[in-house]
Amino acid sequence: MRLERSRVRAVVAVPAVAAVGALLVWAFVGLPDFGHYRGPYGFVLNRIGVPQRHTTNVVTAIVFDYRGFDTMGEEFILFGSVLGVVLLLRGRARDEAEEDLAKYTDAVSSDLVRVLGGLAAGVSLLIGLWLVSFGFVTPGGGFQGGVVVAGALLLVYAAGSFRAWRKVSNEEALDPLEGIGVGGYVIVGLAALVSGAPFLHNLLGPGKSGTLFSGGSLPFLNWVTALEVAAANVVLCAQFLEQCLAPHARKERSNS
């Protein structure tokens, strides 16, 4: 039976891989030589991004302004898949596991790890917030900073305990935050619509280039995205951690 299946796989895979491979070779042959980007969009945006939006990080200007509508779709992909994960994992035998997990004690015993880990969590949190707030001036942005913030919170578990992690990953607080993150993006878009401009049009004045007061309504989109990304990542980590630790928690409780 098993042999048969691997033969079926080979029969399906070989022509498919050959076809994809041929298409890839065809596409690669037509690419510009490395280092000889042909443009024009990259060159144009590098020229007009700063004069138009006063946003010195052109990548962030593209993400939240020139391609802002795209990013909204991306936010919904993130929101939708987190929703999917939560629906798949939260439902099952939760109340029972919840009791075990509430009593679970797995604190890190090494003082050195606890102290350094706590420091690392604080420093990472600051770096994350800095990446978000200056994301449209210097390298960074809502997505990158949001992930770093979530990582900093995860350090609370890695260097502390599951009990401490449960406090920072409180779902009653995170679920609304995630909703605010994705809803806030739409609201900023609708605000433009209400004032008679196209959806997601950059409403506010461009401000002073190279400062935190630049980019118009772009910083708002940046911050709501950071909120969404950080909350979504913490929710995902919390879900998978619960799944992973539930058996250990059950064992510990039945032993005691």
Add this chain to the structure above:
Amino acid sequence: MSVLPYVSAAWICAVGLYGAITSRNLIHLALCLTVVQSSTYVLLLAIGYVNRGGAPIFKGVKLGTRAVDPVVQSLTLTDIVVSVTVVALILALALDAHKDAGSVDPDTLADVKG
């Protein structure tokens, strides 16, 4: 030397595909998918590279300085976010399958009756 980035992208894609085809484990399969997707990051960034170009960030850099394409960079960002979310969803499905069937081997799962 100038083809090396493209060759790397093709290689990463091929390795990931090979893993996905021969995979006997849904978690391994999800990771192979991430590997395939990583090749698109390399490819996108390679396409947008301009010889001796700096980052497309003009804080303290004179406007008009030679810089790489910012569009592919923002596309790569989108790409990474989508990759992460999709992997999370696949892993949740794999967990669910494991709870139902006690296995993450697609061949064993195929024999499981609803």
